[in-house]
Amino acid sequence: MWVLYLPAVLSVLIVTLYLYFTRTFNYWKKRNVRGPEPTVFFGNLKDSTLRKKNIGIVMEEIYNQFPYEKVVGMYRMTTPCLLVRDFHVIKHIMIKDFEAFRDRGVEFSKEGLGQNLFHADGETWRALRNRFTPIFTSGKLKNMFYLMHEGADNFIDHVSKECEKKQEFEVHSLLQTYTMSTISSCAFGVSYNSISDKVQTLEIVDKIISEPSYAIELDYMYPKLLAKLNLSIIPTPVQHFFKSLVDNIISQRNGKPAGRNDFMDLILELRQMGEVTSNKYLDGVTSLEITDEVICAQAFVFYVAGYETSATTMSYLIYQLSLNQDVQNKLIAEVDEAIKASDGKVTYDTVKEMKYLNKVFDETLRMYSIVEPLQRKATRDYQIPGTDVVIEKDTMVLISPRGIHYDPKYYDNPKQFNPDRFDAEEVGKRHPCAYLPFGLGQRNCIGMRFGRLQSLLCITKILSKFRIEPSKNTDRNLQVEPRRVTIGPKGGIRVNIVPRKIVS
């Protein structure tokens, strides 16, 4: 008998689910904010949730769909959030009114690795940023340069040996071995002679970390749920791996700096110095005890944020050099001259002072900014200057660097690789918000100098020995990998690495 009611029950269920998963979709219409039509359940993230497109590409498409809007109302699953396009508004949110947008708003268990600088919010973030900023100064990086240099030399030896066997390389995974070992050395003090087994383990860790789990979409759909349930987005095996790595290092050093000048020494030094007493960015004084757990969480984030971003940037740079031989010739000429001028060595200053190399790096990050989108959470109701739109407390605000970097309003012929866009004069003509690969304001990338240095050093070393040429498998129409959290090449990047015939 009940079977007769089944269609009716199913219909009620479907209608109820439909109403539930569309219940918020009038939010922006009511506020007269334009935006793309959301899809039931997915909001505007259907393609990224189904792993058909990278989230960075989805955000770029939304940016492009509304060329005349300052802000675009959209939905991450069913949660309303705002994509900001206008530079004036971006500047307010990221810099001028930073106190209202201090949080990144990825909420999950703050135990263990969850206490890291990227995911921390509120007072914990303020205290962490305060304490850890001094370990990224130029002086500290200069002291660490010898570790990067050792890593780059090992890498070049490895490439030279491989070149005896083959010409074509998949450079994304190749360069990951360089950044993984450099970061392991700089963040965890793992010496290069014990690194190969660690790198293998870290490659496994990479697979776990880099593929987005659906916990992220759950967080979009039900912000704060993961935190309430004390669940983490960082998988348990990864937590255990980093905990035992860091515990070992701290005990090997008896909890004190070991004179290696790596991040672990600098953090242990900070711990010995005691509490912070001033804050560069915000009013008030915050203090934070540097426990072993806090150290572990920061070493973890420096590792994760540091290896993939730089490896991907370098792979795209090498890809563009293979396609733009004129740029490569000019760069090789600069590299040769700089090395000659510093007696055959590659020093910290050699790398910093190569103007064209720095421009090539900047242009690479314009075309392929790795961390997309940028995000901030409103910590109070906030009226957008010059409009009557109010961003309600807890609303997420997103920015698409990729949308901006490919906008012909700011960059002529944006698909063309042209390092000269970064001539000082050209940079001076552009709004500071037109270039955002490292984010913006008080919460920008803390490791940008480190990332630049380790990348430029490696590129310098490569070009001093090899040329990059397109191979028969070099893809002229590279796509972005939909399954990674960050921007990266789908299927990798294949080019030939050919030893240079150096005329002495």
Ligand code: HEM
């Ligand atoms: C080419 C290399 C890199 C790129 C493109 C990059 C990009 C970014 C971006 C876009 C953000 C978000 C900024 C914002 O929201 O305004 C960020 C944050 C961060 N990055 Fe990087 N990054 C790079 C290298 C590194 C390295 C080498 C480290 C550490 C050794 C690092 C550590 C961090 C940390 C800890 C944060 C969070 C900062 C905070 O919230 O206070 N990054 N990075």
